[in-house]
Amino acid sequence: MGLDSQTPCYEIDSSEVDMEESKLIGEGAYGEVYLVKWRGTEVAAKTIRSSISSIEIVKKAFLKELALWQKLRHPNIVQFLGVLKNPDRLIFITEYLRNGSLYDILRKKGRLDQQTAVAYALDIARGMNYLHQHKPHAIIHRDLTPRNVLQDEAGHLKVTDFGLSKISQKRDNGYKMTGGTGSYRYMAPEVYRRESYGKSIDVFSFALIVHEMFQGGPSNNAETGEQVADKRAYEDSRPSLSSYIYPDPIKMQASPRMLAQEPRLQTDIRRNNRTAGDDPTGSAI
Numbered sequence: 001m002g003l004d005s006q007t008p009c010y011e012i013d014s015s016e017v018d019m020e021e022s023k024l025i026g027e028g029a030y031g032e033v034y035l036v037k038w039r040g041t042e043v044a045a046k047t048i049r050s051s052i053s054s055i056e057i058v059k060k061a062f063l064k065e066l067a068l069w070q071k072l073r074h075p076n077i078v079q080f081l082g083v084l085k086n087p088d089r090l091i092f093i094t095e096y097l098r099n100g101s102l103y104d105i106l107r108k109k110g111r112l113d114q115q116t117a118v119a120y121a122l123d124i125a126r127g128m129n130y131l132h133q134h135k136p137h138a139i140i141h142r143d144l145t146p147r148n149v150l151q152d153e154a155g156h157l158k159v160t161d162f163g164l165s166k167i168s169q170k171r172d173n174g175y176k177m178t179g180g181t182g183s184y185r186y187m188a189p190e191v192y193r194r195e196s197y198g199k200s201i202d203v204f205s206f207a208l209i210v211h212e213m214f215q216g217g218p219s220n221n222a223e224t225g226e227q228v229a230d231k232r233a234y235e236d237s238r239p240s241l242s243s244y245i246y247p248d249p250i251k252m253q254a255s256p257r258m259l260a261q262e263p264r265l266q267t268d269i270r271r272n273n274r275t276a277g278d279d280p281t282g283s284a285i
């Protein structure tokens, strides 16, 4: 099959990566993730299920997103390294983050102390700001969740897998976020309601992640992700900010605005607190 010549993407020769010596580190909506060695360096190899990659139009869309990712460089964005030249499977390589995801950290440690939570929030915000400031079009993550935030050895967080979620939306020829139920938990109301959306949807997810870091885990754990998203979209349900563990500046300022029902009232992730506004570049597909 080979890579589409019209989609420039850095190709890595399969012989440089020993997939036989790989170690399974996780599984997501698209396929398995392996720890492999590429030219002596540990990297993450993400395999894309053939049910997704065998559909030519979907594969093309995937490669287009990867080509965009390849151009990005930021300390809080997981570095894309290339696509494996593999005749039967679509596999791409990113840097390996050995400390796992923010989801794992929260599960292990529970509630984070304020200093750590703020440092983590800034890491995510910086990465997201870089994506949102991208020219000529803002890059909307669409699936910002604790599972898509990884930690490096130095303790810094990096955002990964942006833009890819819309490919599974396309697959259904409709409008579904990734198959993983986790995504519903962080989904902005306008996405759930299938309205057009902008980068504010990421602000909404960001606020929920910040809330979780102070609280130690997701709220409404007894309900399914879909139930949570439904209530947020149609009953204006929001996580409670009244808890004593939640620092006042965040309780009063950031979160209520970031979780506003009306996207245009949401506060941007940026420090200067300008309103995010409607963003035409992110209209729904």
Ligand SMILES: Nc1ncnc2c1ncn2[C@@H]1O[C@H](COP(=O)(O)OP(=O)(O)OP(=O)(O)O)[C@@H](O)[C@H]1O
Pocket (backbone or CB within 6 Å): 025, 026, 027, 028, 029, 030, 031, 032, 033, 044, 046, 078, 094, 095, 096, 097, 098, 100, 101, 143, 147, 148, 150, 160, 161, 178, 179, 180
């Ligand atoms: N670059 C990486 N370095 C280290 N571990 C990783 C890396 N990428 C993914 N992982 C691990 O593999 C798991 C699965 O990743 P993947 O991105 O495929 O799925 P997910 O984010 O959990 O779910 P979804 O695909 O639905 O968003 C992650 O939760 C993480 O623990």
